Amino acid sequence: MADFEERFHSIVEKLKENNHKITPQRLAVAKILALSKGHPSVEEIYEQLQKDFPTMSLATVYRNVILIKSLGEVLELGFPDGRNRYDGNKPYSHPHVVCVRCKKILDWDFSNLKDMAKRITDETGFKILSHRLDFFGICQDCLGKNAV
């Protein structure tokens, strides 16, 4: 099973397990989240759905993204300015590299953060649930367009 199919299947299973109804709109949002490589915002998901679901409400997209997030099947990335971004492809905590100019977000695999979490628990008593590691910078595309 391809990666995105596995993710899609996993999201749908979670929805069923928790007795949420399977609607076309819900499936459509789940599919986009499962496919998401570019870390879309709710607005972007909404726009992508306009073609197939021209009557879908923005509120429905919000509701379903939040629902799927509550099931642990999508990772939410918030920023001080602008919109939240979502990763349904890798719903667990992981590092990112963010272009502050074009808002591109790349995944950046890297481990040994678990060791750090353990150290924190030992030293502060915090029960660590998740983490977030983001590097902010300017991507190669943007550097090319406009010298810094």
Place this chain on the structure above:
Amino acid sequence: MADFEERFHSIVEKLKENNHKITPQRLAVAKILALSKGHPSVEEIYEQLQKDFPTMSLATVYRNVILIKSLGEVLELGFPDGRNRYDGNKPYSHPHVVCVRCKKILDWDFSNLKDMAKRITDETGFKILSHRLDFFGICQDCLGKNAV
């Protein structure tokens, strides 16, 4: 010079260097940011100022926090839900440990992130400007109050 005095001095110097007027309100905001250990929100700064500056506008607090941030003298921490939090005591990128229940934020010193930034530049071409590493969990106080 005590740590907070040094920070306060540094902020005021930056303001002067950039030809910003030194007003009592501005100094008061700078002072709170320089002293900040608890990572206050704008609202919290505003409340702290009510005693000494009962007529100060919330907008003035926002304006000055943003101004000081634009001078690189305060670190802004955004979260998907709720308010931005500010660190004027350590205005550079550094890890945090965040309690998702009471919103307490602790600093967590840790280095070797620079090596990681260099690796990212080598492999993706990003020019890294800053980073953010946050661990989210439940603090000891909150764990005590209410078993998890």
Place this chain on the structure above:
DNA sequence: TTATTATATGATAATCATTATCATATAGGA
């Protein structure tokens, strides 16, 4: 297959942090 009912949707209003506006006040130099 149809009826039933809890839940989902669409449309839109409300919320909340943040930002913009604008008349008035004031810091800092002349």
Place this chain on the structure above:
DNA sequence: TCCTATATGATAATGATTATCATATAATAA
């Protein structure tokens, strides 16, 4: 002390997100 650019206070506007509510529909049972 005067002058002027900038800062402040009060408040409206914005933009993302959340809540509301009437209507529609998925899922279950008859």
